Amino acid sequence: MTTIKQELKDDKRYLSLLAREYPNIQAACTEIINLQAILNLPKGTEHFMSDIHGEDEAFLHILNNASGVIKEKIDMVYANTMGAEERKSLAALIYYPERKLDEIARSGIDMADWYRVTLHRLIEVCSAVTSKYTRSKVRKALPKDFEYIIDELLNVNGYDRNKEQYYENIIASIIDVDRSEAFIVALCDLIKRMAVDRLHIVGDIFDRGPHADVILDRLMDHHSVDIEWGNHDVLWMGAAAGSPVCIATVLNNSMQYSNLDIIENAYGINLLPLALFATDTYAEAGVFAPKMPPKDHYTPRDYELISKMHKAIMVIQFKLECQVIARHPEYRMDDRAMLTRIDYSSMEIEIDGKRYPLKDSDFPTIDPVNPARLTSEEQEVMDALITSFMNCEKLQRHTRFLYAEGSIYLRFNGNLLFHGCIPSAPDGSFLSFPFEGKELSGKEFLDFADSLARQGYSAEEHSPEREAGQDFLWFLWCGRNSPIFGRDHIATFERMLIDDPSTWAEEKNPYYLLYNDQAYCERILREFSIDFPESRIINGHVPVKVKEGEGPVKAGGKLIVIDGGFCRAYQKYTGIAGYTMFFSSHGIRIAAHQPFESLESAIRDNTDIQSTTVISENFRERVYVSDTDIGRSIKDKIADLKKLLAAYRLGILTERTKKSY
Structure with a gap:
């Protein structure tokens, strides 16, 4: 009895807080009975x-x-x-x-x-x-x-x-x-x-289809929802945070699929500065025509303008990618700084020892000596776009929701949910990534990635921490073996500017072969401290x-x-x-x-x-509920309430009636 009494005294501060909600034996007993009954209900769907x-x-x-x-x-x-x-x-x-x-x-x-x-x-x-x-x-x-x-x-x-x-x-x-x-x-x-x-x-609420904004509005009204971020989601999150490279990539994707409605009408992003710049700068941009046919109300002139805008923003995107890659050698992506690899005298690029001519050679804003530098006009366009994205209240509201209810992975009721992969080597070992002076892999790397992604939106504006987080959001979108992207590289440049389809391949991380092996999947589950016979990975x-x-x-x-x-x-x-x-x-x-x-x-x-x-x-x-995460929380609460009961019965805490407070 002495031991129990001492344990209750040690917990007195916490039990006193619990007593505010359950001020007497009757209230605590009633709640225990209710919670025990809930444990025996079937789990929710x-x-x-x-x-x-x-x-x-x-x-x-x-x-x-x-x-x-x-x-x-x-x-x-x-x-x-x-x-x-x-x-x-x-x-x-x-x-x-x-x-x-x-x-x-x-x-x-x-x-x-x-x-x-x-x-x-x-x-x-x-x-x-x-x-x-x-x-x-x-x-x-x-x-x-x-x-x-x-x-x-x-x-x-x-x-x-x-x-x-x-x-x-x-x-x-x-x-x-x-x-x-x-x-x-x-x-x-x-x-x-x-x-x-x-x-x-x-994962992947955004891009391709017409109205991610409608989907997010509905999700925000849902009574119980979680989101495991997809690569398209983190790209938009980076754009909302003010990342120039993420903004350029969002616009590139939207123009590529004739999906400007989400940009202009849903989010009210002002594309006039980009349109004027593209019209003044590029005489022809047929190579950059949208993949999907434009809407019925588009005229050939509209189609031509979108192609020029697409070209303008894609050149800006390639420049900004070079800058991010130069800032972050830890990304191990020097070979993806594509503008630095072009032979501007012949307008060819070498890939895996073979030279390919570019489908378009009219790039007046690229300085061969410093191809990653934005011109003053390109910088003005990006400044206007950054302001528009960061001041869009609707986009900011959706982004705050994605951060509040989302994460890179989730453990829920014995299952492990994530969008992409656990980056792995061909032998099944988890790939390591060099960040903050350490080699991170598996769960440790995903936890770090989740934290750094949040930093890109929440850190003080213009701070080094915010810039590092924004750059990392771009890495999550398309970085080599990113846990959300899960490929060696994204072939945006090759698909747009090289005719040979053999250059378009995007090699998947070995995870996508290994995930057919039960022992490998079970090892991933154990890495995340999930080890129930019924546990699964949901991808x-x-x-x-x-x-x-x-x-x-x-x-x-x-x-x-x-x-x-x-x-x-x-x-x-x-x-x-x-x-x-x-x-x-x-x-x-x-x-x-x-x-x-x-x-x-x-x-x-x-x-x-x-x-x-x-x-x-x-x-x-x-x-039953008793078998779920909620059930485990309920059992913990029942244990605490039983301690509170003991504290009342042993005189460590004094019962109160509702009239006494």
Whole structure:
């Protein structure tokens, strides 16, 4: 007893703080009972998505339908009592309630009768979705305007005939006071929220597709989300931080794929200084024409201007890359300072002992003696762009969110999530990187990289620390064997200026061969202190080539790649439109999705994304909250509360009533 008493006295300061929330034995006991009950509930469902690349409509649809889970719930409740078309219509209503309500109102049907039937159906679906959660957790998710009413309707006892009229009157009153539509929207939103307990975005929200900004707005409203940064994400984070090389690369990517809408309209970046400079400087820029056809409203003159702007910003990018590489010999990328390798007399470049002519030789702003130096006009353009990026409130808001909810890797419920790779040598050893006088590898290097990436945005402006962090964000985007990029180099220069496709190859880190080996994957998990039999690595970044017979599951199930080509630009290589993964209390399910037709079709025709379960693994035993990270935290809290109980009972702390403070 003396030992326990002394231990409690040693912890008295902490226990006194805990006592503010649980001021007496009754309060502490009640909380212990509640927490013990939660431990015995099934774990919440986790939803994994990756490599969204700005495809906002497809992303929003899969988010709304929870990768088919909501349709499954509807089928479970109504398979025997409702036809397939009605079930599809109900699903479309849950996905897009406001839009679907407008369409139904225009159909001329008896809305009062439709409201009554639909409200009953939505309440039943909502009951099915929320059944595995505590009533307290569901209450916390309820919309404030309808909190009491929904709570009552979700907890109907089917055998209580005494309240049957009471519940029918609630629904009749909702219709009578013209709150049906608002109530339906609230129920639909609650169903979607409770279908997924945690959303994981395994990198690459930006680039290629039209509206990463729409995706980020929706993610910021999500109740529980984390993001494992992709290389395209850190590039935009660097641009928002004011990194000149990241800004130039962001603009290069956007122009290459005719995606200036995100730059000009979504974020309001002023491209006029660049347009004027490009028009005055370059007479012809056909080599730099966008890869994707311009939008219908573009004229040939617009197309020519974009090509010139693309050329201007790409030359600036190559110059800035040379400067970053010169500042950081530790990047080991001297061979990627491409402008320093050109023979300007013949306009040829030597790669691996072979000389190649450049497709364009008109570069009036490049000084062969000092090719990395920006001209005064180029510097003025970059100064204006830096100001525009750093003063864009919307971009800054999105970037703060990416830093707050994101990281290079995440350990969650026994799984290890990261976008790219753990840089490795061919023999499976982890590659080392020379930073701060040490050789860093494995988890230690990723922790360092995460910290330095944050420094690039948070350190004082114009400080050496901020510049070093910004340069490192560029390294994470495309640096040799960067853990987010995972390749030897990025062949932007070669693809644009050399005809020979053999120079375009980007050698992947050996990780992408080694990850087929179960022992290698298990060693990575141990490196990150994850050593459960069910643990897995969840990857994005490299699309799974389904057309060639490749599958998403590697190393006997220890690693799963969920990049299946969400972005339209990659679907010709993958043959599908993305993978998503679910991790529920029953097991793991991986779904392959076909391309999303359109939002209009989803509203008008009740079309859904065609999804096929490609992998379904049911656990031998159901997973409960007690088996999760949250469960471990709850167990720690229970242990602390039991100490508090002992402190009260042994007189070390004095119980209080609520009236006493």
